[in-house]
Amino acid sequence: MTKVFTIGRDANSDFKPPSRLVSRKHAELREDKHGWTLIDLGSANGTYINKVKIQESPLTNGDLVGFGDSRYTFQNGEFTVAGKKLSPSPQASDQPSLRRLVMLFAGLGLVAITLAATFLIIDTFSPEPITVLGQQPELPPADLEAFVAEMKNATVWIECGFGQGSGFAIDWSPEQGRETWILTNHHVIEECVDSDLSVVISTERFSTRGSVLMYSPSDYIDGSNFRQDLAIVTIDRFIPALPRAEKIGQGNWVMAIGNPQGLSGTVTSGAVARILDSSNTEILPYPQDWVLSDAPINPGNSGGPLVNNLGQVVGVNTLNMDGFEGLGFANGWPNACRELFTCSKPASW
Numbered sequence: 001m002t003k004v005f006t007i008g009r010d011a012n013s014d015f016k017p018p019s020r021l022v023s024r025k026h027a028e029l030r031e032d033k034h035g036w037t038l039i040d041l042g043s044a045n046g047t048y049i050n051k052v053k054i055q056e057s058p059l060t061n062g063d064l065v066g067f068g069d070s071r072y073t074f075q076n077g078e079f080t081v082a083g084k085k086l087s088p089s090p091q092a093s094d095q096p097s098l099r100r101l102v103m104l105f106a107g108l109g110l111v112a113i114t115l116a117a118t119f120l121i122i123d124t125f126s127p128e129p130i131t132v133l134g135q136q137p138e139l140p141p142a143d144l145e146a147f148v149a150e151m152k153n154a155t156v157w158i159e160c161g162f163g164q165g166s167g168f169a170i171d172w173s174p175e176q177g178r179e180t181w182i183l184t185n186h187h188v189i190e191e192c193v194d195s196d197l198s199v200v201i202s203t204e205r206f207s208t209r210g211s212v213l214m215y216s217p218s219d220y221i222d223g224s225n226f227r228q229d230l231a232i233v234t235i236d237r238f239i240p241a242l243p244r245a246e247k248i249g250q251g252n253w254v255m256a257i258g259n260p261q262g263l264s265g266t267v268t269s270g271a272v273a274r275i276l277d278s279s280n281t282e283i284l285p286y287p288q289d290w291v292l293s294d295a296p297i298n299p300g301n302s303g304g305p306l307v308n309n310l311g312q313v314v315g316v317n318t319l320n321m322d323g324f325e326g327l328g329f330a331n332g333w334p335n336a337c338r339e340l341f342t343c344s345k346p347a348s349w
Helices: 144-153 186-192 334-339
Strands: 004-006 027-032 035-040 047-049 051-054 055-059 064-067 072-076 078-080 108-115 119-123 155-159 163-170 180-184 199-202 207-216 229-235 251-258 266-276 290-294 303-307 314-322 326-332
Touching: 027 163, 035 047, 064 186, 108 251, 144 155, 144 251, 144 266, 155 180, 155 186, 155 290, 163 186, 163 251, 180 186, 186 207, 186 229, 207 290, 251 314, 326 334
Parallel strands: none
Antiparallel strands: 004 027, 027 035, 035 055, 047 051, 047 064, 064 072, 072 078, 108 119, 155 163, 155 199, 163 180, 180 229, 199 207, 207 229, 251 266, 251 303, 266 290, 290 326, 303 314, 314 326
């Protein structure tokens, strides 16, 4: 009989590493007659054994294990930090008993440091972290190929009637259940609201139908400006979630991921040209947060993420506007926290 423990920040996980770089559904630990196996569930920041990123690998005593930036030593079915242990709390009454799975809520491998003009995050575990720790915010990731692969893994292609666009998985809200939440633009799924049409969500691995959970409709002003244009679609398939950016600055490097004109998994990059916060109504006369960047976007990019070099969401790529040649407008993620659901703190940049 195979015994299973779930690992992640999800409320139903058996083992919850105390780090924001750990995904909601990060990994599984399994025991059968052959021994222990660790399986990554498509986490945003990776699962490591002895500093090597894994998808599925056996575990042996003495292995150094990492979930994102958190580090542990594996020994006889236990994860240990600094000689201290914490037993897991299985969520289901029929969960099979396991030898203790242990953690310590200290000794994290990630140290956040804020310096005058830049902010750095130092990772002492991962040899080649996807979220490029220690990277200046105006520079692209050092391992760009690996970074792009991680970002594409969290991004989807969305179709609804004649509407086509992009979206990405989030786990920002405490209201979230076990399904995956996809954040996108309202205008991408508008035809499927109160109609018989279905939202189709596709990745390189699968295609499935989604359900519109909530939305904030688009309001047009003089045929161009948007007031709100966001929606949440849920699916019963797992996609790794992208975290929110805690900071953003003019000149920061950014990348847009999406499906322009149906070209799936396309990426473009640039820099933040301007930040319009909720107090700035000189261009968009409503209290919102918008990010202007010169990362090229086209029809089909709508709803896809604009991310920084840490793999964190800066905004939702939404539109181009006449008179702003070469600049794309990304709907800042605080708008979703303001209009659609209550985010875990902080709910702004």
